Amino acid sequence: MQCGSGDEIAGSPYLMDSIPSSSDKKTLKSVLTIPRKKPAKLDDVRSNGWLDSMMSSSPPRKKILKEVNIDVSSDDADVTYLSWTIKYPSALNSFQQIMRQARNKQIVIFLDYDGTLSPIVDDPDRAFMSNEMRSAVRNVAKYFPTAIISGRRRDKVYELVGLTELYYAGSHGMDIMLPVKNMPSTNDSKCIKSTDQQGKEVNLFQPARKFLPMIDEVFKTLVEKTKDIKGAKVEHHKFCASVHYRNVDENNWPVVAQYVHDILKDYPRLRLTHGRKVLELRPVIDWHKGKAVEFLLESLGFSNSNDVLPIYIGDDRTDEDAFKALRGKYQGYGILVSTIPKESNAFFSLRDPSEVKEFLESLARTMEDKDI
Ligand SMILES: O=P(O)(O)OC[C@H]1O[C@H](O[C@H]2O[C@H](CO)[C@@H](O)[C@H](O)[C@H]2O)[C@H](O)[C@@H](O)[C@@H]1O
Numbered sequence: 001m002q003c004g005s006g007d008e009i010a011g012s013p014y015l016m017d018s019i020p021s022s023s024d025k026k027t028l029k030s031v032l033t034i035p036r037k038k039p040a041k042l043d044d045v046r047s048n049g050w051l052d053s054m055m056s057s058s059p060p061r062k063k064i065l066k067e068v069n070i071d072v073s074s075d076d077a078d079v080t081y082l083s084w085t086i087k088y089p090s091a092l093n094s095f096q097q098i099m100r101q102a103r104n105k106q107i108v109i110f111l112d113y114d115g116t117l118s119p120i121v122d123d124p125d126r127a128f129m130s131n132e133m134r135s136a137v138r139n140v141a142k143y144f145p146t147a148i149i150s151g152r153r154r155d156k157v158y159e160l161v162g163l164t165e166l167y168y169a170g171s172h173g174m175d176i177m178l179p180v181k182n183m184p185s186t187n188d189s190k191c192i193k194s195t196d197q198q199g200k201e202v203n204l205f206q207p208a209r210k211f212l213p214m215i216d217e218v219f220k221t222l223v224e225k226t227k228d229i230k231g232a233k234v235e236h237h238k239f240c241a242s243v244h245y246r247n248v249d250e251n252n253w254p255v256v257a258q259y260v261h262d263i264l265k266d267y268p269r270l271r272l273t274h275g276r277k278v279l280e281l282r283p284v285i286d287w288h289k290g291k292a293v294e295f296l297l298e299s300l301g302f303s304n305s306n307d308v309l310p311i312y313i314g315d316d317r318t319d320e321d322a323f324k325a326l327r328g329k330y331q332g333y334g335i336l337v338s339t340i341p342k343e344s345n346a347f348f349s350l351r352d353p354s355e356v357k358e359f360l361e362s363l364a365r366t367m368e369d370k371d372i
Pocket of ligand 1: 112113114115119120121122123124125127149150151152235242244246275276277278280316318
């Protein structure tokens with residue numbers, strides 16, 4: 001990726017005041033997308049590794065292979081992928097092995113949403129899951145407790161999935177809804193009573209509640225700061241906020257990053273995580289998708305690790321916390337969804353949401369066959 005040099009962007013704060021000559025239309029186009037008031041300097045994000053992380057986040061498969069000097073002919077790409085699956089075998093090819101491991105145990109399914117149940121698309125508001133995927137999830141939930149653990153806000157992910165029979169955790173696990181009977185300690189200050197979409201009484205576990213006003217404030221600041229950056233999009237996820245740069249001209253990525261970096265300096269109790277072409281600001285509390293998985297397992301009555309086989313399917317860096325957690329006490333299986341080889345704490349792999357659907361269908365079919 002070509003990032004703009006510091007000089008290109010660190011000139012006058014009012015770039016539009018000096019219009020380039022008509023022969024330089026390309027430059028004009030890129031200048032037009034640069035915000036009028038930009039951060040004073042971009043040095044921090046050039047030296048702290050943020051830009052490298054942003055560049056390597058969710059790259060197209062061809063680009064990655066090119067960057068590591070692999071000829072991008074599809075045959076070679078397939079060979080590279082196949083050798084990677086020696087370390088992270090396909091969960092489809094390993095299905096019988098997984099089933100053998102699950103003998104006499106209760107399988108519990110955890111699913112990430114974006115990139116796992118729905119394909120990655122440019123507009124986060126249009127990341128819909130297919131009806132076929134919805135039926136696959138519905139069928140699997142008939143036999144196994146099933147939870148969705150998403151970076152999105154809980155009500156949004158519920159709206160996208162639309163299945164009442166699942167457990168939902170939003171904001172990277174910082175907002176978990178459970179039936180009243182499942183909440184371990186209702187006296188806990190992190191738990192509050194509420195009602196679900198059907199008016200049923202539920203408990204909410206929200207370990208970052210006190211951060212709500214701070215996230216509101218940061219969200220507003222982010223919206224204001226990035227409003228002139230073409231393609232930038234800020235999302236409020238209740239307990240965290242996201243700044244998307246997927247649709248921002250690459251020359252402006254340092255500007256986006258520096259804004260976020262500058263805001264974080266004013267909020268030492270927030271930290272940054274990188275997702276797929278998204279920067280996420282979240283509370284510094286020791287809570288993430290891995291903790292949420294452990295919390296759900298305990299709340300659902302599976303604290304005896306010998307009785308349960310948890311399976312977590314996800315595609316993002318934030319899912320790594322869950323993969324890592326499953327390698328501990330529970331000896332469960334993380335399944336990484338990826339079309340490109342990458343290092344992971346997962347055990348198995350699946351290429352894309354269509355393989356996720358196939359895997360879920362196989363799980364449900366195995367149980368249906370037992371029912372007959
Ligand atoms: O934990 P997840 O359910 O995977 O949520 C992670 C982030 O997903 C969304 O962004 C990602 O998907 C978008 C739609 O395909 C895509 O446009 C974006 O580039 C991806 O980062 C969501 O919008 C984020 O806020 C979530 O944190």
